[in-house]
Amino acid sequence: MPTTPISDIPAIRDTLRANFRKGVARPLEWRKRQLLQMARMLQENGEAFAEALAKDLGKPRLEVYVHEMGTIIERALVSVQELDNWVKPVAVEAPDWQKPWKPTIYKRAKGTVLIIAPWNYPLVLSLQPFIGAIAAGCCAVLKPSEVSPHNSALLAELFPKYMDPDAYRVVLGAVPETTKLLELQWDHIFYTGNSQIARIISAAAAKHLTPLTLELGGKSPVIIDPTFDIALAAKRIVWGKTQNCGQLCVSPDYVLIPRGHQDAFIAALKDAYAEMFPEGTMNSSSVSRIVSPQHHTRLTDLLKRTKGQVVLGGKTEGTTKIEFTILRDVSGNDSFMEGEIFGPFLPIVPVDSIEEAIEFVQNRPHPLVLYTFTDNAELKERILDETMSGAAVFNDLMQQLIVNELPFGGVGESGHGVQVLKYTYDAFSYDRSSIDVPKEVEPFNAVRYPPYSEEKFKAMTVAAFLPIPDTV
Template sequence: MASYTPLDEIPKIHAELRETFRSGITKPIAWRRHQLHQLARLAQENADEIADCLYKDLGRPKQESIFADICTTIELSLLAASKLEEWTTHGEPPVQPWQQSWKPRVEKHPKGVGLIIAPWNFPVSTALQPVYGAIAAGCCAAIKPSELTPHSAAFLAKTIPKYLEPSAYKVILGAVPEITKALELKWDHIFYTGNGRVGRIVSAAAAKHLTPVTLELGGKSPVLVDSTADLDLTAKRVLWGKVVNAGQICVAPDYILAEKDVVPQLVNALKKHGQDFYPNGALTSDSFGKIVSDAHFKRLTELLQRTKGKVVFGGQSDEKTRGIEPTVVVVEEGDVLLEDEIFGPILPVLAVESVDAALHYLKDRDYPLVLYGFSNSDANKQKILDATTSGAVAFGDTIQHLSIHGAPFGGVGESGHGSQSLQYTFDAFSYMRPVVDIPFQDEQFFGARYPPYTEKSLEFFSALLKIPIPE
């Protein structure tokens, strides 16, 4: 396992990245494209090693690692490389006819040196996906992987310098002392993926330097199920969203609000599909992951001990392997499982009188990263859209909205701010710079602005005071 980065090395890393950025080598489009191709090549050529690291860190099935961490990185890096000219093209703002000669444009420039702080649940893709945005924008970056996934972190520290320009992209290994030291420094953008508690620490540190921050957080993403839904397919799709990475994903369905008349049938369908997914039990299945650490295992098993709900499926665990079965629990309002984000394979089901009752339940709660709805009623879907606030809304399936790479992915309120995915990630590491070139010959338009002011010049600038304003 790789050693943590010495604390006195972190300012040196920061200084070298800033010197590299100031040299200008990251700005040419050809250079950016090459680095993006290298990032895709890193994921492609090391797919087996990445999958092995994820298995050691998370017990992650190889298929999940291939589609969630490896292929996503390849696809987005290649797409970004193909879009560079489009993203970096200067915009032309609308102007008055007398301003046409100014050659006005809005240029997109790199912010500078970024700090990328990745979480443990998808430790490779969440570290590398912001990197493609930084590269595409022409930025340098330091990447801080999670210490809870040491094999993946060591892989990134070893491999990134072999593929990307080592003076422009560096890895910082460590835990709280190392990231605390990094946050003392002035970065040009910080991209943090994780939980709200640490997000507040990152924001406070960034505020000291007025550093802009992208916060990709999480929260309790609810699932609304009405009586018009296809309950069998709903159960299958919701349960799949809950078992990917053993529920350790920010867009996992956290809990279900179902109209009470359909709860028995929905619960039976969840049980059926759970047995179909894992006919010999999830704890020994090669298709189901493990909990990342002893602390998180203890947190989840204590939730199961404290709930007053009825466990209708699963519930078994194995401390030695940190395995917890997919577990469906029928609960009453106020249950412990409805308090904080679960971030594990436990799925509470709460019966509500109606869709309106479900929306009332959500009204005073934190805005989720995504809200899932299962209904065949267009009226109910519109009602959900009109009455809620969330980072995203997905009807009819879970997690799959992430595959629409041209749409922004991000939260609102407690679930974060800022967006990512393709151009949105590029935009996060860029700033807009208006440029004008006003000819000396246009002096004829500016006579009224100069002192001494006169009644005539005042009348010229007061024209808008006399225009009628519509009621």
């Protein structure tokens, strides 16, 4: 993959900053055209993106069109339709004596922003935040991942053909180029990736007091209520875990189930797997591969060190293939519980009760999503009340991602800030408060001016002596 000369990076940032100040990205109609150009870029080059993602990840063509291109095209078009509503000033309801001031909140672009994207869904996770930056009126640099080089190179090639280079640029490279980007001051940084790199980015951003959106991952658990339809739960879990070969931030990371039901659950998983992948995942054209030999080595090391029992799969091939693998009787301190797996392994952690499962989740860093399979309304309420996660999803996997009206983001170790459509627009905007105080109110201002008197004291300090009720 070609790289952007490091010496060019400050000039790219400076040019975009100057153009932002000139108002290049401010007109609404211009923003809408850029959003349409993004959709057009994908639609007119669909096969090229499908080929790039096949080379980078072995990603099936269907998944590229549905999960990557379709998502971006739809959300770009929705943003065009909704932008007029998003940018409307909001008149604030104020006390009668302040109404003549016309208190108003205006949405304004933060400025020149940096988007650092990951490799696992390299198209949608690059352009989804970019939609919000365009809609907000920001100028932006996109740094796609060097781990998915074909997709990154294609974005760099197509961007200047479709997007206005006075406002939007792609920087290619790896650690040295990203380090140079982070040395510069930005008005917002949007990072999608892991918590280790997020700490580096946060430290760099802190030097400039740069606000951040961090979309991270973590270990997203699945709690199984044994009274639920176990066969249905197993089918949905196998489907979710095999998406992109488990390389997904909202992938189910491990399963908590009362130990007396572990055998029945494993049998249901095997049945679902046999139905979906009769030839096995390593030979299936419906499953992506491991992204690189380095990640393959990391994953096989987890398998070598586990104390859990492999009950399905466990085979590896070459440097990019690992079979979908189920492990039973995995303990809380197993190798597979050290960090986010990000691969095709499904550890089952047996517990003595649902209460123990909830406590297990409570005692660990907050996940990006907590999945629970249950029809029990009381248990759903307990999950919502007693645990923390970026999202709580009941009775399916990953479907929260396609609800455009919901915010998507983490909490604690799984990140902060949210995105998708209006939420991404808000992330790259700030609320600018405004009042316009008319001259005619000057007689009412007399009480505030020195010299102070006892009469002015009584008039100005009413709030300090408001009665406080004994009960609520």
